[in-house]
Each structure stands twice: as structure tokens, then as C-alpha cells.
Amino acid sequence: MTTEKRYTPIISKLRDANLRPTRQRIALAELMFRGEDRHISAEMLHKEATTARVSVSLATVYNTLHQFTQAGLLREIAVEAGRSYFDTNTSNHHHFYFENDGHLEDVHADEVVVSSLPTPPGGAKISRVDVVIRVRQD
Amino acid sequence: MTTEKRYTPIISKLRDANLRPTRQRIALAELMFRGEDRHISAEMLHKEATTARVSVSLATVYNTLHQFTQAGLLREIAVEAGRSYFDTNTSNHHHFYFENDGHLEDVHADEVVVSSLPTPPGGAKISRVDVVIRVRQD
DNA sequence: TCAATACTTTAGAGCCGTTCTAAAGAGAGA
DNA sequence: TCTCTCTTTAGAACGGCTCTAAAGTATTGA
Structure with missing residues (x-):
């Protein structure tokens, strides 16, 4: 099996943000940024990953959401106390x-x-x- | 000792809101509504009460803040995830x-x-x- | 005034979203 | 490939908040 490097838009996005395109970050980005803009919580994303047979820990979901937010790929929204939403529309x-x-x-x-x-x-x-x-x- | 009923503005406020003017609610209202408008968290108010030698449980502080909010005496604000502020300016x-x-x-x-x-x-x-x-x- | 009733308070346990820890794993450059 | 650094992870821990059920207090009506 050859180690084939893919240069999808998502990998470029990650590289531009100085984030190593790891399996987890690529998978989460693909889940979040396909289709329509959305408002997603950490738990929602974690469940979605699990459903899609992507094994990611909850800690990594949180890390990724925050890194993406810092990089300007997401925007954090706080309307309810006690739960954060992340908006894929920045x-x-x-x-x-x-x-x-x-x-x-x-x-x-x-x-x-x-x-x-x-x-x-x-x-x-x-x-x-x-x-x-x-x-x-x- | 005579049981003297006081009809302060705060007691009227509470009665109007259908809240029994208990020692705790009166004390908390007095702390919150004296002076300037403020943005206060449950923990801040609890600490303030303690400092003022008013014995109130944290649960009661939360109950009171929510009851006051429901009665329109306070407004809840969520800007940061994880902590609620209550605004005395409604x-x-x-x-x-x-x-x-x-x-x-x-x-x-x-x-x-x-x-x-x-x-x-x-x-x-x-x-x-x-x-x-x-x-x-x- | 006093008992009966309904509402309120409380300590402490419990919950839930989130963060921390430290150890194992994986990407990147030489 | 080796090495360095970054990343992931499970699980513990944390902080804000809510729940519980038992004790306390305001109110009502006789």
C-alpha cells in the first residue's frame, strides 16, 4: 500500500491554520464543513463522528473545535449558559x-x-x- | 417584642411578583437593588451576602435569581459559556x-x-x- | 390566636459540560 | 530511518448549577 498524500481543500485549510492534518482533524472537518452551514455542539459532533465510524475522543473534539475557532474556521456562540455552539459560518x-x-x-x-x-x-x-x-x- | 410588618418598596416588589417576602429574598433584593445597576453572578451574590453577614445557601441564591428573572425583576445574560450573569437593569x-x-x-x-x-x-x-x-x- | 396548609430554605449529593493530566501515538524534517 | 515535536487519549477532575427530601417559615382561616 502506497502512502498517498491527498491535497484536498480540507488539508490545505488545516495546513494554512498551522494544524497538522491528522486523521481526527480531517474527519471532523469533513463532517462539519460538508453541506450547509450549521450550529454544532461538542457533543453533537462527537456523536456524529461515532455514527460515521470515526473514532475520536471527546477531548479531541473539544481541542479541535477550539483550535478551529482560534484559526477562524469556526465561530463560537454563547446564547445559553452551560453549552457552547460552534458556527461553521464565519x-x-x-x-x-x-x-x-x-x-x-x-x-x-x-x-x-x-x-x-x-x-x-x-x-x-x-x-x-x-x-x-x-x-x-x- | 411586637411583630412589626414593614412595607418597604422591596417587600411590595416581592408581593407583586407573588413571592413571599422571606428573610433571604428581602436580603438578596436589598443587596442587588441598592445603588447602581449591575451584572452579577450567583457566586458573586452569594459571597456578597456572606460578607454582609446574611446567611443564605447557594441553592437559595440560584432559586432567587431565577424567580426574580421570571418575575421580570432581573434579566439573564449569557455571553460566556459556563456562567450566567443577571442584570439588575431590565x-x-x-x-x-x-x-x-x-x-x-x-x-x-x-x-x-x-x-x-x-x-x-x-x-x-x-x-x-x-x-x-x-x-x-x- | 393557633392550627393547618402551602411555600421556602437548606446541606449535601449529583449532574453535566468542559478541561486537565500524563502517557502513548503519529506527522514531519533530516 | 531516526528524532523531535505535536497530537490524541482515557480517565480523573473541575466548576457551575440543579436536585432531593427533610426541616423551617409565611399565610390562611376558623
């Missing part, structure tokens, strides 16, 4: 938060117009503006 | 979130102009719009 956008069941849906940036912002105190610089539209279903 | 307003040390500061509602919002899907009703301006100090 472009400028906002969220609906459904109070009934706690799920999130994207809102395109141009659907929310924030036309005026205050100057941060103490010379602080704005790094991001998050708009969460909390909605109730019934 | 009027319409937003927040600066300082990424360096994780603290919050109020932004008056009229300093942020959200001039356009999308319609929630599935006939959901907007219950609140939270704007978090994430800033970095250096």
Missing part, C-alpha cells in the same frame, strides 16, 4: 434564537441594519457586534 | 462585552440604532433583540 451575520427549543438560525448580515454604535470606553476597539433576535414560537 | 438596553476580562457594561438603548430587522420564520414572535458589542482593550 462570515458577518447574526442569529435568531428560538427560546422554545434553544436552536439557532442564521440571519444574513444585510437583514439587520445597525446604523449607529456607541464608542467603546477606554479606547477599546470593537472586535465584533453580535445581534441575537430572541423569538418565541407560540 | 429596561431595554444593550451591552459592551470586554473580551479581555469578560466583564459587561451597559449601553443605553438609544445609543444603538437597529433600523431594520428580518421577519422571524414560522410565525415566531420577537421577544427581545440583544446586541452585544464585543470589544478588546489593547
Whole structure:
């Protein structure tokens, strides 16, 4: 069996982020970044990996999510205390938060117009503006 | 010793919320609602009570914070995963979130102009719009 | 006023998401 | 290939929060 190196987009992504393209990181990235943008928790991703017969420890799932976040491949969202979600959509956008069941849906940036912002105190610089539209279903 | 009933504003607040004005709830309310508006965690409040020689269990602090939130006396804020803050300012307003040390500061509602919002899907009703301006100090 | 009732508090156990540890495993460069 | 460094892992540990069930306290109505 030859050791064939594949240069898929995912491996390039990892290399660009200075992350060794290990079996685990490649598999998790493939699970997360195929198809639609999503909001995923560590546990969800771990279960998905298990279902897909990818053996990864929960610690590695956490490590990977944080490394990806730091590298700008994911964005962490905190709406509920006690559980973090990671958004595969890292472009400028906002969220609906459904109070009934706690799920999130994207809102395109141009659907929310924030036309005026205050100057941060103490010379602080704005790094991001998050708009969460909390909605109730019934 | 006569059993003297006091009708302070705090006791009225509690009665209006259908919460019996117990020693613990009165003391916690007094601690929270005196002075400036604040962003307080359960542990902070528990420590404050202890310092003020008010004996309250941590469970009661949690119960009280949630009951007050449900009654509209507090607003719960989740910016960091893993720890909840409760805001004594329940009027319409937003927040600066300082990424360096994780603290919050109020932004008056009229300093942020959200001039356009999308319609929630599935006939959901907007219950609140939270704007978090994430800033970095250096 | 007093008993009966319903609500509240509490210590401590327990839960759950997340992080830590330290030892084994695997990728990369020479 | 060897070596160095980075990565993964199981399992323990942690922190914030909630649950339990028993004791305590406010309220009601007679």
C-alpha cells in the first residue's frame, strides 16, 4: 500500500491554520464543513463522528473545535449558559434564537441594519457586534 | 417584642411578583437593588451576602435569581459559556462585552440604532433583540 | 390566636459540560 | 530511518448549577 498524500481543500485549510492534518482533524472537518452551514455542539459532533465510524475522543473534539475557532474556521456562540455552539459560518451575520427549543438560525448580515454604535470606553476597539433576535414560537 | 410588618418598596416588589417576602429574598433584593445597576453572578451574590453577614445557601441564591428573572425583576445574560450573569437593569438596553476580562457594561438603548430587522420564520414572535458589542482593550 | 396548609430554605449529593493530566501515538524534517 | 515535536487519549477532575427530601417559615382561616 502506497502512502498517498491527498491535497484536498480540507488539508490545505488545516495546513494554512498551522494544524497538522491528522486523521481526527480531517474527519471532523469533513463532517462539519460538508453541506450547509450549521450550529454544532461538542457533543453533537462527537456523536456524529461515532455514527460515521470515526473514532475520536471527546477531548479531541473539544481541542479541535477550539483550535478551529482560534484559526477562524469556526465561530463560537454563547446564547445559553452551560453549552457552547460552534458556527461553521464565519462570515458577518447574526442569529435568531428560538427560546422554545434553544436552536439557532442564521440571519444574513444585510437583514439587520445597525446604523449607529456607541464608542467603546477606554479606547477599546470593537472586535465584533453580535445581534441575537430572541423569538418565541407560540 | 411586637411583630412589626414593614412595607418597604422591596417587600411590595416581592408581593407583586407573588413571592413571599422571606428573610433571604428581602436580603438578596436589598443587596442587588441598592445603588447602581449591575451584572452579577450567583457566586458573586452569594459571597456578597456572606460578607454582609446574611446567611443564605447557594441553592437559595440560584432559586432567587431565577424567580426574580421570571418575575421580570432581573434579566439573564449569557455571553460566556459556563456562567450566567443577571442584570439588575431590565429596561431595554444593550451591552459592551470586554473580551479581555469578560466583564459587561451597559449601553443605553438609544445609543444603538437597529433600523431594520428580518421577519422571524414560522410565525415566531420577537421577544427581545440583544446586541452585544464585543470589544478588546489593547 | 393557633392550627393547618402551602411555600421556602437548606446541606449535601449529583449532574453535566468542559478541561486537565500524563502517557502513548503519529506527522514531519533530516 | 531516526528524532523531535505535536497530537490524541482515557480517565480523573473541575466548576457551575440543579436536585432531593427533610426541616423551617409565611399565610390562611376558623
